[in-house]
Amino acid sequence: MTPDERGTARASGNRGEMNGDARVLEVDGISKRYGDLVALENLTFDVRAGELFGFVGRNGAGKTTTMRIALGVLAPDAGVVRWLGVPLTFEARRRIGYMPEERGLYPKMHVAEQLAYLGELHGMTGADARDSALGWLDRFGLADRRDAELQALSLGNQQRVQLAAALVFGPDALVLDEPFAGLDPVAVDVMAGVLREQADAGVPVIFSSHELELVERLCDRVGIVERGRMVACGTVDELRAGGQERRWIDIPGASGDWEAGVPGVRLLQTDGSRRLFELDRGVDDQALLQAALATGPVRAFERVEPSLGELFRTVIGEAGA
C-alpha cells in the first residue's frame, strides 16, 4: 500500500466522506500580490483527512503567505480556500490549529493560563480549556513550568508551548509553519509523534519545513513551491516517478566513454570504477546495461532512489530554468 492509498483509505472512514470528497482542505487557484511583487500565482493543492502534508520551498517561495491565506488571516487577491467542499467560513477556520512562522504568545502571561485562554477563545468552556492545557503541558514534559511566565522558558520549550497552543482546543485541522525549526532531536521526535497521531485520528495536517529528510520520512504527500507556484505535488514516490532515473554501474577496468552510444543517458559522477548515470524520462535502462555488458564484466547495476532533497533541487532547477 502506498502512502497515498493509505491516506485515501483513512479518509474514506472519516469526515471527508461526509461530502463524498476526501479533499478536506482545498486551496484552489490562489494568487496574492504585494505591490509589484507576485507572492503567489494560481497556487492549488489539497490536503485530505488523516494526511500529513509537507510543504517545502526556498525562503520567500510563498509558503507562509499560502498558510496565512489557508487559515484566513490573509485574504487572497484571487482564488478560494474550501473546507469540506465549501468556502472556508470564519466559524470553520476557528476550528483550525495554527502555528505561525513568527510564533507569538504573551511573554508575560503564565504558560497554562495562556493556553487555557486560547482554548476558551476557540470556544471551550473554562474547565475544559484548563484540563486540556494541563494535559498538553504534561505531554510535552512542561507540567512543572505551567505557572512560569512564557518568557522564562527556553526557546525550545516556548516552541512546545506554541504547538500546544495550536492543539489545545482539539482542532479539526492543523496548519503549522516551520514547527520543527530550532528543536533538539528529542523534541523533533516528540513533535513528529504528535503530528502523526493527529493525522491518524483523521485531522489533516499541513506543515512547512526545510528538513527535507524529516518531511520525506513523515509526510504522506509533499508540495514543492517555487516563486509562488506549486511546481510539484504528490507522494514522494509520485514525485520520483515524474523525475529522472539514476543508475550506479560498476565495471572494473572499463575506460573511455562506453555509454556514449546510448541515447538519453548522462554521466553525473565517477567514483573509482563506479559511475552514476541519469536517464531521461522513458529511456530503457536495459539499453544502458547492454552497453555496459559489452564493455566488460558488470559487478554492480544499482537503481538509485533520489531523496526528496535531490528531487527538490531538480524541481527547483527546472522551475528556475
Place this chain on the structure above:
Amino acid sequence: MNARPWSLGGTRRLPTTVLVARREALMRLRSRVFIGGTTVMTVLVLVGIVAASLLAGKTTPVRVGFSGGSQALERTFTASAAALGAKVTVSDIADVTAGEAQVTAGTLDVLVTGSATAPTAVVKAAIPSNVESALYLASEAARLSDAGLPPAAVTSAMALVPVQILQPSTPKDTQNLFAGLAVGIVLWIALGIYGSQVAQGVVEEKATRIMEILLATIRPSRLLAGKVIGIGLVGLLQLTIVGAAALVAVQVTNVAAIPALGVAGILGDLFWFMLGFLFYATAYSAVAALVSRQEEVQSAIAPMSILQIAGYLLVYAALPNPSGPLATVCSLLPPFAPILMAVRMASSEVPVWQVGLAAALTIASIVGLTWLAGRMYTNAAMRIGTRVRFMDAFRG
C-alpha cells in the same frame, strides 16, 4: 488544586469579547503598576484634602504673649477671642525684649505690652483682625471696670451683636476652584495612563506576533472592543477607589461641603472619565495599530497627546472664569469636554443643556471614532514590520 484566577473558568462558554476583556483586566489588576498607581493617586488626593483642611480651617492657634500689666487681660481676651471665633493660646512673657525677640523669630505671633487699660500689640507683620478685635474688647472691658462700672454692667455693655444669617454666603469659592483643579488633574492623569495602556496593548500584540494567532479565532472588532472594555473597567475601578477615598476624607476632615466633593459630583466625574476614555482609547488604538514596535508608540500617538495636553492647559485658562466664553465653548468640544466639562461642573453651576450638548457631541464622536478605529485596526493589524501609512490603513 490551583488557586490561580484562570481556574475559575467554569463550565460556560463565554463570548470572545468578554474573554479578552477579562484577560486585559486580570493582567492589569495583578500588575504592580496598578497597585502602585492606585496607592500613589489615593495618597496624593488624601494629602491634598488634609492640607486643604489645614489651610482653610487655620487650626493652628494664634500665640499671644502678655507682659506686665496687660497680663490682667488674659482671661477676658481668651473669652472674647472664643466669641469671635479666633483660636488663641495665651502665655505670660516676663521680659518685653525677650518677647519681641520671640515675635521676630516667629515662635510668638502677638506680644501685648503696657497696662490693661492701654495695651500695645507687637507683631511681626500683621495681626489677624479677630485677634485685634478680641484684644480691643478685653481692654475696653478693663477701661469700663476701671471707670467704676459694676461687672454685670460691663458684661452687658460689651455684649456682641447677634448675627442671623438668612442665606449663607459662599466662602467656598477657593474650595470650588481647588476641587475643579483636582478633578481636572486626576482626570487628565487617568485618561493619559489608560489611553496609552490601550495603545501599548495594541502594539504589544503586534510586536509579540500573537496578533496572528488571535485573529485566526476572533474578529478584529471584538478583540479591540474587549481590550478597550477591559482596560476601561480597570481605570474606572481605580478612579472609584480614589473618589471613595476623597469622599471619606472630606467627611472626616469636614474641609468642605461643596457639591464637587459629594457623591453626585464624583459619579459625574466617573461618567466623564468613561466618555473621555472611550474617546481617547479608540483614537489611540487606531493610530497604535499603524506601528509594530513599542518604541514607535509615543511618536504614533503624539498628535493625540498634544490634544490632551491642550485640554489640560485649557483647565488653567478656564478655571478663573468657568462660565466665560472660552471655557463654555471649549467644554462643548469632544476632545476637551471630558476634562473641561467635569472641571466646570466641579467649580461652578453649569446649565443642564450645556452638559447634555457636550455629552451628546462626545458620544457622537465616539461612535464615529469606533468605526474609524475598527477599520484602521482591522486593516493594519496584520501588517507587521514597517509603519503603515494612515491612508493605507483607512482604505484597506
